[in-house]
Amino acid sequence: MNNIEPIYDILERITTLYRNEVRLIGIEHGLHPVHLEVIYFLSRCNKYSDTPAAVTEFLGITKGTTSQSISLLETKGYIYKKKDPIDRRVSHLVLTPQGQAIAKKAIPPQSFKQGLESLGDESAQLKTQLEALLKNIQYSNESASFGLCKTCKFHTPMSDEHFYCALTKETLVKDFGELICREHTESK
Numbered sequence: 001m002n003n004i005e006p007i008y009d010i011l012e013r014i015t016t017l018y019r020n021e022v023r024l025i026g027i028e029h030g031l032h033p034v035h036l037e038v039i040y041f042l043s044r045c046n047k048y049s050d051t052p053a054a055v056t057e058f059l060g061i062t063k064g065t066t067s068q069s070i071s072l073l074e075t076k077g078y079i080y081k082k083k084d085p086i087d088r089r090v091s092h093l094v095l096t097p098q099g100q101a102i103a104k105k106a107i108p109p110q111s112f113k114q115g116l117e118s119l120g121d122e123s124a125q126l127k128t129q130l131e132a133l134l135k136n137i138q139y140s141n142e143s144a145s146f147g148l149c150k151t152c153k154f155h156t157p158m159s160d161e162h163f164y165c166a167l168t169k170e171t172l173v174k175d176f177g178e179l180i181c182r183e184h185t186e187s188k
């Protein structure tokens with residue numbers, strides 16, 4: 001059996017450092033860590049995932065916390081709500097230029113960016129192993145994968161510029177494949 005304790009200790013230390021750094025960045029802007037997490041998620045997710053329900057599911061927080069966070073972020077001018085053109089009951093959460101700027105600046109924290117960049121080519125191996133770990137944990141928790149669109153089983157390349165989503169039946173531009181999706185389904 002693998003000795004998992006040293007790895008767990010490292011993950012625990014990294015997540016603690018991450019939480020502390022995000023908390024400190026939030027203080028600079030009068031925001032709690034959860035507010036920055038909402039902003040960061042909205043900067044990384046696609047148009048099927050930018051709703052209050054998806055934010056709640058992705059962050060594993062209560063509907064009440066999501067609702068309060070959205071209200072505060074709207075008041076501070078980081079996001080605004082836009083009605084879905086087809087289903088008017090659905091609101092999409094859109095980052096303002098101010099929200100986009102803070103997403104780019106705040107997360108990942110500078111020390112994490114530098115630490116990861118300094119790994120160089122070794123980061124590819126780390127990515128593969130962390131992806132496998134994440135999948136195992138999500139499988140145990142029965143939680144949604146929220147993976148990158150381009151790794152989804154419904155992602156069907158069509159050309160250099162476009163792909164087809166076999167779930168939503170939409171043709172989408174290639175860059176859309178780099179975003180996180182609530183409907184993401186692992187390829188077997």
Ligand code: SF4
Binds near residue numbers: 046048152
């Ligand atoms: S291909 Fe998968 S991840 Fe991409 S938009 Fe469709 S359902 Fe979402």
